[in-house]
Amino acid sequence: MKKIAIIGAGISGLFFANLLEKDKSFAYKIFEKKNSLDLNNGYGIQLSVNSINFLNKVGFHKINSSDVYFPKKVNFFDAKKSKKICDVDLSQFNNQSNRYTTLKRSKLIKFLLENIPKEKLIFNSDLIDIKDQDKLSLLFRDKENEEFDYLVAADGVYSRTKQILFKKEGLPKYFNSIAIRGNIHNFENLDISIYLGENFHFVIYPINQNKEFNFISIVRKELIENEISSKNLFNDNTFINNLLNQISNKSNINLTERVKEIKCFPIFVSKKIQIPNSKNIFLTGDAFYSFSPSFAQGASQSIEAANELFNDLKNNSSKYNEARIFKTKxxxxxxxxxxxxxxxxxxxxxxxxxxxxxxxxxxKSFLEKYLGKIYNS
Ligand SMILES: Cc1cc2nc3c(=O)[nH]c(=O)nc-3n(C[C@H](O)[C@H](O)[C@H](O)COP(=O)(O)OP(=O)(O)OC[C@H]3O[C@@H](n4cnc5c(N)ncnc54)[C@H](O)[C@@H]3O)c2cc1C
Incomplete structure (x- = not known):
């Protein structure tokens, strides 16, 4: 039986492992750099029907119904006056079994972990080198080399695998924007609300049936090299509060009072699409390409890509990279x-x-081309 190494236990790696677990045609191991996965954070994620369709095949429809929300619309507002501009009916892209869904990211990770035997997920695994000989020999820090037939890099936007394969060119670039994440309790609008401001926008949406909401804002901000690489800056309460104050003052909602558990981080995106030379190494999820987050497709694409890659390996075809390049563009x-x-x-x-x-x-025709093509592909 062929052996697959999955690098990274994020959304893409874990979903790929779920497909392997269900099918049993391959042996596999997941190598995760961290020493555990956060199964408690309250931050949200939006999943469009294209990914719900694949998740349901591994039992997502059985998830506790109070842990998910099905928004019907996206409402656009002018942030300054909270005046509604327009809305998009999301339910037009749903079908009977697959609906646009929002939930806590940690609930999704917990669900994806349920079907994976503990011994197949190896924590504290930091990939250092790859030798492409007869088989792929992988070297992890403080561990013995291990050989595999395939390597699936699902190690996210800062993919170590890409850095090993492409050196500096494998590093992502700063997108001149910062993300502020937080939670809100009891927001008045039960659908997805997008507030448009000058050089920023923020999105508020329910993440379950318990009146918990996710807050995410993308703020344009040029930073100098030192600031980008400084972890301290993004943990500094004065910096975070100033940033939130800035957008709160330009909006009609008192964000400084309402947004709790605030975190802040710089947004990095991929420089370009890169395909490994080795025919046995594949990139998936954010490691394949990290998008700017204004289309809320990162997680859905990570799931879709993992599904395409699984089909490719199973059917011994080689359509994965070409199809991914097309969709990524x-x-x-x-x-x-x-x-x-x-x-x-x-x-x-x-x-x-x-x-x-x-x-x-x-x-209708525009919506079908702009959203339908992506959501119902
Ligand atoms: C602000 C923001 C908001 C977003 N909102 C949404 C949204 O609403 N909807 C949506 O669809 N997408 C959203 N996204 C995008 C989405 O979060 C990502 O696209 C998605 O998590 C990518 O999944 P992944 O599995 O590729 O990577 P990740 O989920 O990042 O997982 C990568 C894993 O690899 C591990 N790892 C890293 N390096 C190594 C190594 N060297 N060895 C072993 N393991 C390693 C990491 O610890 C991690 O567990 C958002 C992104 C941002 C920045």
Whole structure:
């Protein structure tokens, strides 16, 4: 039986392992750098129907119904006045068994872990080197070499595998933006609310049936090299509070009072799509390509990619990379368009953007091309 090494126990690696566990055609091990996975954090994740479809095949529909939420609409607001601009009906992309879903990221990880035998997940595994001989020989820090037939790199945006394969070119780049994450209790709107401001936007959505909401804001911010690499800056309460104050003052919601458990981090994205030379090494999820987060497709694409890769290995075909490149370009274009349109600052541009948004969000043919193509592929 062929042996697969999965690097990284994030959404992509764990979902890929679920597919292997169900099928039993391959032996596998997951190597995770951390010493445990956080199964308690309250931050949210949005999953569109394209990924729910695949998750349901490994039993996601059985997840406790109070732990998930099914938003029906995305409402767009002007952040300054909290005035509604328009909305998109998300339910038009749902079908009977697959619905747009929001939940805590930790609940998704917990679900994905349930079907994986403990001995197949090896913590404290930091990949240092790969030797591509007859088989792939993997070297982990403080561990013995181990040989595998395939390597699936699911080690996220800062992928060590990519750095080993592509050196400096494998590193992601700073996207001139910072993310602020937090939780809100009892928000008034039960769907997804996107507030558009000058050089920032924030999104609030329910993550379960218990009136818990996720808050995520993307704020444009140029930083110098030292600031980007300084972990202290993003843990510094004064820096975080100033940033939240800045957007709170430009919006009609008192964010400084309402957002709790705030975390802040710089956003990194991939420089370009890179395909390993070895035909037995594959990149998936954020390691394949990290998008800017304004299209909320990172996790869904991680799941979709893992599914495509599994089919490719099982059927011994080689369509994975080509299909991924095509899809990645589609998502990346949409993410960049959203990021640009959400953050306009000149009043005239905002005026015309809002007119266009009102028109496009009701235009069936546009919605089918922009969202349907991605959600129902
Ligand atoms: C602010 C923000 C908001 C987002 N919101 C959404 C959203 O609403 N919807 C959505 O679909 N997506 C969203 N995303 C994107 C989404 O979170 C990611 O695309 C997704 O988590 C990627 O999954 P992954 O499995 O590829 O990587 P990850 O989930 O990052 O997992 C990678 C794993 O690999 C491990 N690892 C790292 N290095 C090594 C190593 N050397 N050896 C072993 N293990 C290693 C890590 O510890 C981690 O466990 C958001 C992203 C950001 C930044």
């Amino acid at each position: 589609q998502i990346n274009n949409r993410s960049l368009i959203n990021h640009f349109a959400f953050h306009l600052s000149s009043p005239l541009n905002i005026f015309f953007r809002n007119i266009l948004l009102k028109y496009l969000t009701k235009n």
